[in-house]
Amino acid sequence: MTDTLDHDIRNDIEALEALECELEATEQVETAHDRTLRRRTAVHDIEPGADWNDVEHAILTRRSIRKYKGRQVPAHMVRRIIEMGRFSPSQGNCQPWSFIVVRDKAMIAQMEAYCAAVCQGMTAGVDYTNYPEGSEQRAAIQANTQALNRDNLNSFHPVPMTAIKSIANGRFAVFHKAPTVILLLVDKRGVGVPDIDIGCVGTNIVLAAQSLGLGTCWVGFSKLLSSNAALCEQLGIAPPFELSEAICVGYPIGNPTQQTISRQTHEIIWWEGGEKQILY
Template identity: 40%
Template sequence: MRKKEEALSPLGSYEPGMEWNPVEKTIMERRSIRKFKKDPVPATLIRRVLEAGRFAPSAGNQQPWKFVVITSPEIIAAMDKDAAMVTRFFLFFLGYVNHTGIRRAISKFLAHVFAFRLFSNEMHPAPYGAMRQAALGKTPYWHNAPVVILILMDRRGVSDPAVDVGVAGQNMVLAAHSLGLGTCWVGFTKLLTYLPWWKKRFNVTYPYVLKESIALGWPASKADGEVVREVHLVDWYEGGINDKPRTERQGE
């Protein structure tokens, strides 16, 4: 469903056919930004984004997260350099598409027997393609953003703390968009965990683990706006206990 550019609906009310309210508009139009201006982001504005994360819901209200803010271009560049180095190490053994002959055969065997089974999500074609670009120095993981917010997860969190970390991150990217900033969620942050000096530098000690990060800054160009999403099938259980659900195509 796509709404026309008309006056926004007020918060706290609903009528059939009404336009998006400001919260819905922020959710629908936020896009991941991968090209930022070099202009710095005021610390007061960064704190507004952090506050949105701090107020995120969590299981048992345990708030199993810790935020680390990096605004040093030198440190961010070093993070990118080392993350690319780790990527090249893994692709040396697993990047069979880049090899030929016996080396290709060995790396393909290692990739299919070990990596694709143990790290099936990380070795999906989408992140794998991004890793190849980063290894070649074509696409820095943090996209030259002026700010990086690291999200550390407290492993003692109730239930599934990784879900709580994701909710906190979502709060921050939505708040950032509503304030005119751009963000990109960077899951490749875990590459830095293979290098002990980064955990030491950021004081990542038990019970915390470096989980995710958000690249933050002023978008270099306008990239927000609704985009086409896949239609999802949603089952609605509206009858008795033995009645079959009604399936609805959400998004048409």
């Protein structure tokens, strides 16, 4: 009985070894047919209404995270998400970007303090709600804000106005007390409109971070740092590079991925077969 079993096992092992040799032989030689298959672009048609794939899921569950856990993000993960940014598209493939990663608590605090001070200064000149309704001061400051708004392309839209007020009051942190801040610098020598390329880089970084379970938030107020020459020098922001945007990175409080949310629908003008349709 035992002999037969041993014999069977020996036979099996021999058969497996023979099969492995055969496979190795076929792997080494790539036929012309195999190469043709590799050359061809794969077409992956999906059924209508199919489930989200991983990339779509990352896009749909991404939120701008403004409350972070205290825990620092491991350095290799930050390197990893910036690497994804490096592979984003750019005009003329000029790759007009550079990164500054700030993980130093004292430095983030310094950046925060400066931006908050600028916002405090700003509220005096732009926040007319500090003055009683009907007063002359209110009317004057409101006119001033409206003029500034036209010059600064919607910098004083009601949403940033609320934010400026909140930052000045200390209710809202510019860098959201995130453990890591990535500053995105734009190379002004870039082809065409290099700021668009910064948008692409940031989107890649943000989505990669989302897929790794990190939370991110774009911080437009970081631009205020540009007016502080000493801080710029300390951080390493120098021409031809300019500070374009900042992205906060950290572990989110709560699980914002457990529920997708609604967003506005936008008009799509759809031209096909000589006809125009409006879709939403």
